[in-house]
Amino acid sequence: MSIIVKPIITEKMTAAGEKLNRYGFIVDQEANKVEIKNAVEKMYGVSVEAVNTQNYSGKIKTRNTTRGVAIGRVNRNKKAIVTLKKGETIDFYSSI
Numbered sequence: 001m002s003i004i005v006k007p008i009i010t011e012k013m014t015a016a017g018e019k020l021n022r023y024g025f026i027v028d029q030e031a032n033k034v035e036i037k038n039a040v041e042k043m044y045g046v047s048v049e050a051v052n053t054q055n056y057s058g059k060i061k062t063r064n065t066t067r068g069v070a071i072g073r074v075n076r077n078k079k080a081i082v083t084l085k086k087g088e089t090i091d092f093y094s095s096i
Contacts, residue, residue, distance in 0.1 A: 003031045003039040007092050008079065020083070023090050027053075027080045036080045044090050050083040 008024035016022045027036055033051040040048055058076035062069055084090070 003028050003035050004043060009092060017090070021086065021089070022081055022083050025080045025082065027078050029076070029078050031078070036082070040082050046088045046090060047085045048082055049085050052081045054079045
């Protein structure tokens with residue numbers, strides 16, 4: 001089971017990484033803060049100072065089509081915002 005599903009690479013998270021040394025990840029629903037911290041430290045070789053988590057519920061989406069109303073659901077996920085110690089960074093683009 002992989003704890004880190006994927007990093008969040010958006011304009012807002014990139015700015016937070018440059019200014020506040022914080023990086024975002026989509027993580028497994030069942031992962032706790034200690035497991036997330038250990039996974040980030042092992043995968044990227046950095047020291048983690050703090051971990052904040054956010055649970056997002058799957059929202060119901062509807063749209064009108066020619067055959068009637070189509071109803072669907074967006075998947076739920078869990079985000080982790082990881083704060084690194086001063087002087088350390090994660091480079092997501094190094095393997096491209």
